[in-house]
Amino acid sequence: MPTPRLDEETFKARYRGRFTDPAFDALSVEIDRIAEVAWQAYRDGRKAPRTRRAGEAFADPDHELSTDWLAAREAIARARARHDGAQRPRALVINASPRSEHTCPGEMSKSWRLAGLAETALASQGIDVDILDLSRLTSEYGREIHPCKACFSTAAPLCHWPCSCYPNHSLGQAHDWMNEIYPLWVGAHGIMIITPVHWYQVSSPLKLMIDRLVCADGGNPDPTLTHGKDALRAKTIELGGWDYPRHLAGRLYSVVVHGDVEGAENVRRALSDWLAFMGLTSAGSRAELDRYIGYWDPYATSHEALDKDEAIRGEVANAALSLAEALHARRAGRLAPVGAGLEEPRRK
Numbered sequence: 001m002p003t004p005r006l007d008e009e010t011f012k013a014r015y016r017g018r019f020t021d022p023a024f025d026a027l028s029v030e031i032d033r034i035a036e037v038a039w040q041a042y043r044d045g046r047k048a049p050r051t052r053r054a055g056e057a058f059a060d061p062d063h064e065l066s067t068d069w070l071a072a073r074e075a076i077a078r079a080r081a082r083h084d085g086a087q088r089p090r091a092l093v094i095n096a097s098p099r100s101e102h103t104c105p106g107e108m109s110k111s112w113r114l115a116g117l118a119e120t121a122l123a124s125q126g127i128d129v130d131i132l133d134l135s136r137l138t139s140e141y142g143r144e145i146h147p148c149k150a151c152f153s154t155a156a157p158l159c160h161w162p163c164s165c166y167p168n169h170s171l172g173q174a175h176d177w178m179n180e181i182y183p184l185w186v187g188a189h190g191i192m193i194i195t196p197v198h199w200y201q202v203s204s205p206l207k208l209m210i211d212r213l214v215c216a217d218g219g220n221p222d223p224t225l226t227h228g229k230d231a232l233r234a235k236t237i238e239l240g241g242w243d244y245p246r247h248l249a250g251r252l253y254s255v256v257v258h259g260d261v262e263g264a265e266n267v268r269r270a271l272s273d274w275l276a277f278m279g280l281t282s283a284g285s286r287a288e289l290d291r292y293i294g295y296w297d298p299y300a301t302s303h304e305a306l307d308k309d310e311a312i313r314g315e316v317a318n319a320a321l322s323l324a325e326a327l328h329a330r331r332a333g334r335l336a337p338v339g340a341g342l343e344e345p346r347r348k
Contacts, residue, residue: 079183096195125324134205158234161219197259218244249279256286294310
């Protein structure tokens with residue numbers, strides 16, 4: 001494939017593009033000095049400039065691991081301990097709409113309002129709730145989810161859990177939100193996703209998160225096995241036998257998809273299929289919902305349509321209540337996952 005490498009002049013021009021505000025003009029000398037350091041990091045490929053010895057918990061204790069990745073791993077371990085030792089069930093409610101009144105649309109999303117209904121319903125049943133508001137990707141400085149690089153498609157062990165592709169400091173790919181999002185998933189006993197339909201698909205922020213969760217389903221928790229990103233070594237490991245560990249299996253889920261014209265049912269099915277493939281369990285038919293709000297009505301009156309639609313608000317609350325009921329039943333031992341003890345003929 002064509003090389004993406006930039007020459008020094010092009011790289012520095014792009015780098016200085018971050019400082020187009022005239023207020024930076026007085027700092028042009030300093031910016032030039034910083035741009036030179038950034039160029040050297042890019043030229044030398046210093047993806048993870050801060051590392052430390054892996055330690056005895058890894059296959060190769062002497063391999064140098066990124067301190068960024070180690071911090072993410074430790075956050076996941078703390079979340080897993082909270083999950084396993086929790087006195088009350090915990091649910092993660094995800095608002096997947098990029099729209100908010102804090103950016104160009106000038107108005108909150110319907111998904112955000114529905115997430116609030118879900119949070120209230122869950123809390124009323126003694127469920128602790130975390131809210132993940134993906135609209136922050138469009139409204140908050142330095143909040144990013146970088147795209148998946150598809151390491152898994154080269155060989156499963158090359159895809160590390162948690163993802164080690166980011167941050168990539170040499171390419172300026174920092175501020176990756178996923179290192180904070182992974183612990184939210186790990187710490188939750190139940191997941192509830194609320195998303196609009198965007199062109200027959202989930203929203204862009206949700207798709208970014210979904211793709212970056214590939215490492216949670218079959219990903220390698222020990223990057224020293226592959227000596228970082230050694231593709232040939234990863235292929236050898238996979239061909240020698242890989243167990244494709246499911247790091248999020250066993251959690252319960254609820255999905256709410258709303259549209260205005262087309263696609264709601266297909267998006268709901270796609271989300272349910274994805275979650276089930278990762279080993280999560282549906283909280284029941286009432287926990288999976290696809291509906292139209294203001295069907296073929298003007299977008300300008302969509303919130304009024306939601307205000308009038310008491311049924312959809314009740315159904316979203318019921319989806320959350322179904323998730324709460326399933327979480328309590330699971331904790332009481334009344335909801336054992338069917339087929340959990342069966343050997344899977346296909347491990348991929």
